[in-house]
Amino acid sequence: MVATPIGNLADFSLRAIHVLALCDAVACEDTRVSAGLLRHLGLHKPLIALHDHNEHEASAKVLARLQAGERVAYVSDAGTPGVSDPGAILVAQVRAAGLRVMPLPGASSVVTALSVAGDAGAPLGHVFAGFLPAKGQERAQALASAAAEVRSTVLFEAPHRIDTLFGGLASTCPQRLVTVCRELTKQFEQICTLPAAELPAWLAADTQRGRGEFAIVLHAQVVGAEDEAAIPEAAERALQTLVPLLPLKQAVSLVADLCGAPRNALYARALALRQAADDEDAADE
Numbered sequence: 001m002v003a004t005p006i007g008n009l010a011d012f013s014l015r016a017i018h019v020l021a022l023c024d025a026v027a028c029e030d031t032r033v034s035a036g037l038l039r040h041l042g043l044h045k046p047l048i049a050l051h052d053h054n055e056h057e058a059s060a061k062v063l064a065r066l067q068a069g070e071r072v073a074y075v076s077d078a079g080t081p082g083v084s085d086p087g088a089i090l091v092a093q094v095r096a097a098g099l100r101v102m103p104l105p106g107a108s109s110v111v112t113a114l115s116v117a118g119d120a121g122a123p124l125g126h127v128f129a130g131f132l133p134a135k136g137q138e139r140a141q142a143l144a145s146a147a148a149e150v151r152s153t154v155l156f157e158a159p160h161r162i163d164t165l166f167g168g169l170a171s172t173c174p175q176r177l178v179t180v181c182r183e184l185t186k187q188f189e190q191i192c193t194l195p196a197a198e199l200p201a202w203l204a205a206d207t208q209r210g211r212g213e214f215a216i217v218l219h220a221q222v223v224g225a226e227d228e229a230a231i232p233e234a235a236e237r238a239l240q241t242l243v244p245l246l247p248l249k250q251a252v253s254l255v256a257d258l259c260g261a262p263r264n265a266l267y268a269r270a271l272a273l274r275q276a277a278d279d280e281d282a283a284d285e
Helices: 014-022 031-040 055-067 088-096 109-117 136-148 159-172 196-204 225-229 233-242 248-259 263-284
Strands: 025-028 047-049 072-075 126-131 152-157 177-182 190-195 214-218
Touching: 014 072, 025 031, 025 055, 031 047, 047 055, 055 072, 055 088, 109 152, 109 177, 109 214, 136 159, 152 159, 159 196, 159 214, 177 196, 190 196, 233 248, 233 263, 248 263
Parallel strands: 025 047, 025 072, 126 152
Antiparallel strands: 152 214, 177 190, 177 214
16 A cells, blocks of 8 residues: 655655556556556556445456456555545455555555644644535534544645535634635645634635645644543543443433533543543553
8 A cells, every 4th residue: 555645746755656666556536636646656566446336346447457467556646545535444354365465654644634734632633634515504514523532633725615615614614713724735726724714705715725635633622621621520421330331422412412511522531531531451561
């Protein structure tokens, strides 16, 4: 699984180039994109199209090559395969056959966006939401879930829907800080951090801002001392009982319904309890 640059070709790792030179074939998301990439590196390899619409069938072809003793690399159009790109089914099939899957780390717009967001609330952790559903109730629910999430959340969005995403964030979480990363590592890279309420105006101020590829970091919600103090003793006891037994969101939802405490404060406390338990387990090992 070979990560490729998300824009700037100088970000290609030496190891990735070495592996692509050694492999017998390259499976790829788009043969036209990958052919150009290989030409840039001075390489010529047989290409196997493996994308969202044929991943099961194409994975079987790759598996047959591997079982014949060949070395096959997989690349998506940009970034790390299997992260909002095809590749997961291929990995599952190869592993199920008892063969080795090797990851070659490299560019990822998720990590790149997080690194430049400067999110002070990041110790709570990160969530990768990727592309929200395109429309309808599913999109509305996904947007509401992202706005309610207390941790840093990374979203992707297409240019033709960026205005609706910004409008939705402005209405659901206007005070939340957002870092907009447009065209990361490319010639017209643009990075801006502002409250969600200002996103529609920022977008409308320049038509160029609506073009390109977007990675959006919805900064973590900051839980202040007053929020922590707002957790009643009964809610604390309930969290301590439920957190070891249930997924965090389910535990928080139940305690919020029972005790009426602020969900953000409950979630932050639940995360702290889960982390403390994990640390104890690690120490015991």
